[in-house]
Amino acid sequence: xxxxxxxxxxxxxxxxxxxxxxxxxxxxxxxxxxxxxxxxxxxxxxxxxxxxxxxxxxxxxxxxxxxxxxxxxxxxxxxxxxxxxxxxxxxxxxxxxxxxxxxxxxxxxxxxxxxxxxxxxxxxxxxxxxxxxxxxxxxxxxxxxxxxxxxxxxxxxxxxxxxxxxxxxxxxxxxxxxxxxxxxxxxxxxxxxxxxxxxxxxxxxxxxxxxxxxxxxxxxxxxxxxxxxxxxxxxxxxxxxxxxxxxxxxxxxxxxxxxxxxxxxxxxxxxxxxxxxxxxxxxxxxxxxxxxxxxxxxxxxxxxxxxxxxxxxxxxxxxxxxxxxxxxxxxxxxxxxxx
Amino acid sequence: xxxxxxxxxxxxxxxxxxxxxxxxxxxxxxxxxxxxxxxxxxxxxxxxxxxxxxxxxxxxxxxxxxxxxxxxxxxxxxxxxxxxxxxxxxxxxxxxxxxxxxxxxxxxxxxxxxxxxxxxxxxxxxxxxxxxxxxxxxxxxxxxxxxxxxxxxxxxxxxxxxxxxxxxxxxxxxxxxxxxxxxxxxxxxxxxxxxxxxxxxxxxxxxxxxxxxxxxxxxxxxxxxxxxxxxxxxxxxxxxxxxxxxxxxxxxxxxxxxxxxxxxxxxxxxxxxxxxxxxxxxxxxxxxxxxxxxxxxxxxxxxxxxxxxxxxxxxxxxxxxxxxxxxxxxxxxxxxxxx
Numbered sequence: 001x002x003x004x005x006x007x008x009x010x011x012x013x014x015x016x017x018x019x020x021x022x023x024x025x026x027x028x029x030x031x032x033x034x035x036x037x038x039x040x041x042x043x044x045x046x047x048x049x050x051x052x053x054x055x056x057x058x059x060x061x062x063x064x065x066x067x068x069x070x071x072x073x074x075x076x077x078x079x080x081x082x083x084x085x086x087x088x089x090x091x092x093x094x095x096x097x098x099x100x101x102x103x104x105x106x107x108x109x110x111x112x113x114x115x116x117x118x119x120x121x122x123x124x125x126x127x128x129x130x131x132x133x134x135x136x137x138x139x140x141x142x143x144x145x146x147x148x149x150x151x152x153x154x155x156x157x158x159x160x161x162x163x164x165x166x167x168x169x170x171x172x173x174x175x176x177x178x179x180x181x182x183x184x185x186x187x188x189x190x191x192x193x194x195x196x197x198x199x200x201x202x203x204x205x206x207x208x209x210x211x212x213x214x215x216x217x218x219x220x221x222x223x224x225x226x227x228x229x230x231x232x233x234x235x236x237x238x239x240x241x242x243x244x245x246x247x248x249x250x251x252x253x254x255x256x257x258x259x260x261x262x263x264x265x266x267x268x269x270x271x272x273x274x275x276x277x278x279x280x281x282x283x284x285x286x287x288x289x290x291x292x293x294x295x296x297x298x299x300x301x302x303x304x305x306x307x308x309x310x311x312x313x314x315x316x317x318x319x320x321x322x323x324x325x326x327x328x329x330x331x332x333x334x335x336x337x338x339x
Numbered sequence: 340x341x342x343x344x345x346x347x348x349x350x351x352x353x354x355x356x357x358x359x360x361x362x363x364x365x366x367x368x369x370x371x372x373x374x375x376x377x378x379x380x381x382x383x384x385x386x387x388x389x390x391x392x393x394x395x396x397x398x399x400x401x402x403x404x405x406x407x408x409x410x411x412x413x414x415x416x417x418x419x420x421x422x423x424x425x426x427x428x429x430x431x432x433x434x435x436x437x438x439x440x441x442x443x444x445x446x447x448x449x450x451x452x453x454x455x456x457x458x459x460x461x462x463x464x465x466x467x468x469x470x471x472x473x474x475x476x477x478x479x480x481x482x483x484x485x486x487x488x489x490x491x492x493x494x495x496x497x498x499x500x501x502x503x504x505x506x507x508x509x510x511x512x513x514x515x516x517x518x519x520x521x522x523x524x525x526x527x528x529x530x531x532x533x534x535x536x537x538x539x540x541x542x543x544x545x546x547x548x549x550x551x552x553x554x555x556x557x558x559x560x561x562x563x564x565x566x567x568x569x570x571x572x573x574x575x576x577x578x579x580x581x582x583x584x585x586x587x588x589x590x591x592x593x594x595x596x597x598x599x600x601x602x603x604x605x606x607x608x609x610x611x612x613x614x615x616x617x618x619x620x621x622x623x624x625x626x627x628x629x630x631x632x633x634x635x636x637x638x639x640x641x642x643x644x645x646x647x648x649x650x651x652x653x654x655x656x657x658x659x660x661x662x663x664x665x666x667x668x669x670x671x672x673x674x675x676x677x678x
Contacts, residue, residue, distance in 0.1 A: 131564055189533060192533050193437075193533070194530070194569045195529040197568040198565055198566075199565065225618050228617070229536040232571040234568075257472060274610075
């Protein structure tokens with residue numbers, strides 16, 4: 001287990017999407033975040049107290065979380081230097097980057113010398129099985145998206161909390177590094193070996209018979225040419241009873257691929273239902289979650305109403321407006337819409 | 340590089356599909372295979388001389404190829420014992436199983452003691468990029484399938500040879516362990532980390548401007564719930580101009596999943612074209628390759644004619660009947676069929 005509380009790393013980041021792991025922790029687990037670390041050229045903040053490593057240690061922090069993301073997940077010189085300084089100040093270091101802390105000799109040497117621990121959250125646990133697609137009991141929901149980083153984790157967490165408020169057993173099943181740091185368990189799906197993608201999801205969301213729900217965090221998009229394989233295996237492994245489609249209306253091109261247009265919502269819903277049917281023939285779509293964080297409130301509400309009218313589905317920004325209408329549709333087996 | 344010639348391992352196998360790596364080498368590279376090793380309870384043969392390890396060494400063999408496959412790719416006690424005996428007799432050992440030779444301490448110890456080399460063909464090379472889906476030049480063909488193990492590698496190799504016979508530059512791009520052993524290079528796609536599936540294919544089949552073709556070996560099936568993520572990323576990374584659909588008419592259920600029906604050919608073609616269009620909007624299907632090895636010749640010819648009439652596509656068993664009609668359609672840009 002990773003020692004808490006955390007100091008959240010922003011470093012030199014200037015891209016808000018790039019700090020989504022740090023932000024997700026600040027939003028959903030403020031109880032275990034004592035502060036944020038950022039360099040002078042970083043224009044971003046999580047609204048936490050800014051601290052250097054020594055001050056964070058005095059404030060009780062146990063682990064520096066390198067909660068930043070970049071395509072390919074490489075470990076730059078600035079991250080290495082900051083991690084060394086953090087360990088020398090008394091912090092462990094946790095990372096969700098593809099490049100592993102344990103593969104960088106300077107970090108391994110510093111950890112050994114200072115007695116600190118390196119956590120690579122993206123290292124999957126051993127023993128993941130090959131998926132089998134056999135029908136299993138229980139209610140499962142999967143969030144899917146028009147693109148990467150459009151709010152699937154937020155939506156899933158909001159749905160889990162809303163279910164709990166209604167007294168329904170609900171387990172958030174994490175599939176990415178932020179979700180794993182939030183939930184304390186899960187599978188770093190994009191780091192799983194390709195043959196085991198669907199099996200990894202069958203493992204973290206097994207059959208359940210208590211009437212409760214597994215709410216599975218989606219990854220990528222069927223329409224993202226870099227990551228659609230992950231999304232496909234996730235749909236098959238999740239065997240979802242219900243999908244919720246996530247979308248960022250401010251996105252003008254697919255994440256990391258300038259010039260590549262996003263799919264339309266109807267097209268994207270139809271494609272996801274078609275893929276999901278392989279293991280869940282009666283899968284249905286229950287709603288659309290928009291990330292309206294860049295919009296004024298009135299415009300955001302108007303857009304949700306417009307999308308809802310166009311698609312016939314409940315639509316909201318889960319974090320900003322709640323998910324009650326979507327949750328009503330999730331819980332109503334009669335709410336089904338042909339795509 | 341793996342030292343040749345090879346001794347091909349059958350072991351205790353009794354399932355013909357399970358020895359497909361050994362068989363593929365015997366069929367496509369007989370020039371580098373000196374014999375086969377099998378235990379007395381193995382009812383299968385590749386038609387090569389049966390040899391124990393000492394005899395194989397005397398016949399010039401340099402490497403024992405563990406050319407057998409099983410779901411999950413585990414390394415059993417019999418494989419370990421045989422590999423130790425092979426090294427003690429003077430052979431290196433090459434394996435395409437998921438479980439790595441180098442992770443078994445007894446094999447590592449024996450290799451060190453005897454000076455032999457362990458080759459894990461399924462270890463991808465470092466430095467695979469994330470895919471980007473950007474249009475790239477050159478002709479590319481991808482074989483796809485209704486299921487796993489239905490003849491995609493054979494079909495791809497037969498097409499490459501037929502192109503070469505017509506004087507067209509053609510490169511077989513291997514994506515599985517057998518193909519890699521045959522071609523001498525490629526990527527073990529099912530062992531690549533999930534985020535890099537499409538990038539791995541972009542890397543092994545880069546843009547080409549010589550008018551020649553990259554013929555890419557397919558993997559899995561969009562309709563196999565264990566492996567469809569791999570097939571999806573492969574379609575996106577391949578950015579294929581042409582697909583050829585492979586099918587085994589003797590298959591009664593999806594490989595490894597009793598009771599799960601195969602998709603229909605038309606449904607499977609339509610789904611593959613739809614996925615491929617994300618990165619190759621003008622992709623077309625050029626033919627159907629059947630594995631008729633279990634059928635008498637007359638019945639096989641009749642079935643191909645029937646499938647061709649039903650689908651409007653050329654259809655043959657590539658290994659048995661050649662691929663000339665399919666190749667004509669591959670090379671004719673006007674040959675396109677809406678699915």
